[in-house]
Amino acid sequence: xxxxRKLVKAVLMIxxxxxxxxxxxxxxxxxxxxxxxxxxxxxxxxxxxxDFIGKHVRFRIRMMGTGRTPDGRxxxxxxxxxxxxIEVTSETEGMNxxxxxxxxxxxxxxxxxRVVEWGTVAGWLGASKGERAxxxxxxxxxxxxxxxxxDRSSLxxxxxxxxxxxxxxxxxxxxGYRLDSNGFVVATGD
Numbered sequence: 001x002x003x004x005r006k007l008v009k010a011v012l013m014i015x016x017x018x019x020x021x022x023x024x025x026x027x028x029x030x031x032x033x034x035x036x037x038x039x040x041x042x043x044x045x046x047x048x049x050x051d052f053i054g055k056h057v058r059f060r061i062r063m064m065g066t067g068r069t070p071d072g073r074x075x076x077x078x079x080x081x082x083x084x085x086i087e088v089t090s091e092t093e094g095m096n097x098x099x100x101x102x103x104x105x106x107x108x109x110x111x112x113x114r115v116v117e118w119g120t121v122a123g124w125l126g127a128s129k130g131e132r133a134x135x136x137x138x139x140x141x142x143x144x145x146x147x148x149x150x151d152r153s154s155l156x157x158x159x160x161x162x163x164x165x166x167x168x169x170x171x172x173x174x175x176g177y178r179l180d181s182n183g184f185v186v187a188t189g190d
Contacts, residue, residue: 050141051141051162051163051164052164053082053084053086053162053164053165053168054084056083057082057083057084057165057168058082058083058184058185059080059081059082059083059088059168059169059172059184059185060080060081060083060183060184060185061078061079061080061179061183061185062079062080062081062087063077063078063079064076064077064078064079065077069093073093073094073095073096074093074094075091075092075093075094076091076092077089077090077091077092078090078091080169080185082165082168086160086161086162086165087160087161088158088159088160088162088165088166088169089157089158089159089160090156090157090158090169090173091156091157091158091159092154092155092156092157093154093155093157094153094154095153095154095155096153097153098150098152098153100153101148101149101152101153101154101155102148104148104155105131105133105146105148105155108133108135108144108146108155108157109133109135109146111137112133112135112136112137112144113136113137113138113139114135114136115133115134115135116134116135116136116143116163117132117133117134118131118132118133118134119131119132120132121147121149129149129150129151130147130148130149130150130151130152131147131148132145132146132147132148133145133146134163134166134167136163140161141161141163142159142160142161143159143160143161143162143163143165143166143167144157144158144159144166145157145158145159145166145167145170158170169185171187172185172187173185173187175187175188176188
């Protein structure tokens with residue numbers, strides 16, 4: 001009887017250790033590249049800063065793709081992940097006409113719960129090329145930066161659950177970007 005108890009105890013210990021290793025491995029695979037996550041959690045939980053972004057947060061491309069919307073328009077996207085595990089998606093969606101692009105842009109502004117910024121996008125030598133709006137949606141504060149260009153029948157959006165991250169990615173990629181030797185996004189333009 002005593003041998004059976006010891007055997008059951010040993011089996012339970014081995015199974016528990018295996019489950020801990022499996023859980024630890026899963027967490028490491030999911031969050032291993034989130035080196036700035038601890039700082040974000042500290043600012044969010046202890047200091048109450050819900051939209052904190054650290055000075056040294058960097059972005060990596062997680063996924064890229066091209067597809068079609070349900071009504072047949074072409075769209076392409078790039079999903080980035082910051083080193084504090086915040087995801088940001090950049091998307092360009094083609095429209096059937098300039099008027100449709102402008103209407104979609106105005107619809108997004110109408111649907112937003114708050115307009116943070118709204119202005120023109122200046123082109124070369126200050127010529128107006130389009131309009132840009134920074135929007136917040138719903139109680140969760142999902143942020144979206146939407147740009148409509150007057151000479152293109154498309155909308156460009158940058159979306160994230162963090163306004164700070166969306167703005168940081170916009171600044172980083174607006175003049176073009178490349179990947180460094182570690183896979184992080186590096187600005188190439190002005």
